[in-house]
Amino acid sequence: MRMRIGLRAKAYLLIVPLVMAVVLVSGVLASLEARAGLTDVATRLLAYKAEQLRDYAYSEWDVIEELGLAGLPEYRDVVEASIGSYATSLLRSESEQILALDSDGRVVMSVGLSQPGGDDIHAERLVDPPAPGWFEREILDDDRVGVAFDFEPFEWRMAVTDLESSFFAEVYDIGRTHVAILAVALAVVITMLSVFVGYIIRPVEQLTLTIDTVSVSNDLSHRVDPGYPDELGLLAADFNRMLDSLEASYRQLQEKTEAEVEARRIAVDREEETLFLLGRVSEFRDMETGEHLSRVATLCSILAEMLGWSRREQTLIYRSSQLHDIGKIAIPDAILQKPGTLTEDEFNHMKLHTTIGHNLLKDAKSEHLLHAADIALTHHERWDGTGYPSGLAGDDIPLSGRIVGIVDVFDALTSDRHYKRAWSTDEALDHIGSHKSKHFDPKLVDIFTANFDELRTAIRR
Ligand SMILES: [Fe+2]
Numbered sequence: 001m002r003m004r005i006g007l008r009a010k011a012y013l014l015i016v017p018l019v020m021a022v023v024l025v026s027g028v029l030a031s032l033e034a035r036a037g038l039t040d041v042a043t044r045l046l047a048y049k050a051e052q053l054r055d056y057a058y059s060e061w062d063v064i065e066e067l068g069l070a071g072l073p074e075y076r077d078v079v080e081a082s083i084g085s086y087a088t089s090l091l092r093s094e095s096e097q098i099l100a101l102d103s104d105g106r107v108v109m110s111v112g113l114s115q116p117g118g119d120d121i122h123a124e125r126l127v128d129p130p131a132p133g134w135f136e137r138e139i140l141d142d143d144r145v146g147v148a149f150d151f152e153p154f155e156w157r158m159a160v161t162d163l164e165s166s167f168f169a170e171v172y173d174i175g176r177t178h179v180a181i182l183a184v185a186l187a188v189v190i191t192m193l194s195v196f197v198g199y200i201i202r203p204v205e206q207l208t209l210t211i212d213t214v215s216v217s218n219d220l221s222h223r224v225d226p227g228y229p230d231e232l233g234l235l236a237a238d239f240n241r242m243l244d245s246l247e248a249s250y251r252q253l254q255e256k257t258e259a260e261v262e263a264r265r266i267a268v269d270r271e272e273e274t275l276f277l278l279g280r281v282s283e284f285r286d287m288e289t290g291e292h293l294s295r296v297a298t299l300c301s302i303l304a305e306m307l308g309w310s311r312r313e314q315t316l317i318y319r320s321s322q323l324h325d326i327g328k329i330a331i332p333d334a335i336l337q338k339p340g341t342l343t344e345d346e347f348n349h350m351k352l353h354t355t356i357g358h359n360l361l362k363d364a365k366s367e368h369l370l371h372a373a374d375i376a377l378t379h380h381e382r383w384d385g386t387g388y389p390s391g392l393a394g395d396d397i398p399l400s401g402r403i404v405g406i407v408d409v410f411d412a413l414t415s416d417r418h419y420k421r422a423w424s425t426d427e428a429l430d431h432i433g434s435h436k437s438k439h440f441d442p443k444l445v446d447i448f449t450a451n452f453d454e455l456r457t458a459i460r461r
């Protein structure tokens with residue numbers, strides 16, 4: 001049995017980096033707080049030293065003043081030396097420095113562990129001495145922080161200072177360490193999140209992508225990689241099985257459809273062949289060839305196309321027009337094959353081939369045969385109403401009957417028959433033109449004559 005790591009377990013895994021992220025944020029806040037605290041402590045330390053120095057200086061001066069020695073320069077020097085000595089005792093690092101400036105900004109005392117002070121230092125002068133209180137500024141080419149105060153008896157501005165870089169060194173160290181920890185922790189959190197989220201998101205993305213591809217392309221051959229055996233993996237496997245089944249059904253359906261199309265094609269071919277043979281029966285007895293039928297069918301379908309009929313309608317008239325004289329099977333040979341002119345009775349009998357053909361076909365089920373029934377009945381009607389059997393006129397004559405009427409006459413005129421020679425195409429065309437709006441539909445005559453070259457090419461006349 002395969003081990004299943006469910007989506008729930010994977011979701012819980014996401015909690016790990018999220019907890020780490022929370023801890024990280026807390027760490028950042030705590031670190032910022034510590035940094036501020038450290039700065040505060042350091043600042044207070046410097047302020048404390050300044051306060052100590054100030055108190056010491058005044059107490060020394062008070063002693064001299066109480067003894068009435070304040071006006072004596074040598075005692076003032078003693079006080080100054082004592083203040084310098086005390087200042088030195090306050091220093092803890094080489095970066096610290098205590099300065100005393102006179103009222104002109106000249107450095108009158110400079111105390112430091114690495115720089116005990118000298119004439120060169122005393123020659124320095126600050127144009128803009130630091131104001132009493134906390135300051136952060138450049139002093140004698142160094143960035144310094146410190147606390148300044150006034151020692152009025154000497155008219156001094158004193159300052160307890162430290163180099164800014166040294167004063168904030170611990171703070172900077174904390175910052176650097178913090179940035180390093182932050183970077184590493186962030187990298188770990190992002191990596192864990194992307195890996196764990198990938199466990200869940202990647203299979204979902206793959207599944208939806210495959211579903212999209214299948215629905216857009218209708219190509220059932222695509223499959224999803226089942227990946228991990230979790231719920232999504234099972235879903236992907238189910239989806240693949242569904243595609244397998246759909247593809248098999250589709251293939252079966254396709255094979256059936258192809259077989260049906262082939263069967264239908266064979267049936268249509270057979271029907272066409274049957275219709276042609278039926279048509280031949282009538283023409284055979286009339287001592288004509290099958291070529292008449294195929295020429296009539298071809299010309300009818302081309303005219304139908306010129307009239308804007310659909311492909312299906314063109315095929316319909318192509319097949320059904322071949323049965324236009326099917327009724328002649330009931331006309332006696334004596335009339336049908338009579339070499340001379342028919343008597344009135346004989347001609348009346350001959351006219352019956354239209355209604356006989358119609359009666360033969362009218363009850364058929366086939367669309368082609370029903371259409372052929374209309375054509376058989378109306379292909380001898382005339383536009384002016386002088387035709388037979390019903391004397392229909394104009395648009396009352398079905399259009400398929402009018403089409404077969406003009407095409408049948410044209411082909412009969414240009415063919416040899418047992419009672420006449422073949423006319424030339426020009427003679428036949430003249431005849432058709434002269435019977436426009438009499439025998440033939442004027443619109444069909446116009447189309448027939450305007451496109452005569454194309455029609456003649458189609459039947460090789
Ligand atoms: Fe006919």
Ligand SMILES: [Fe+2]
Nearest residue numbers: 292324325408
């Ligand atoms: Fe005919």
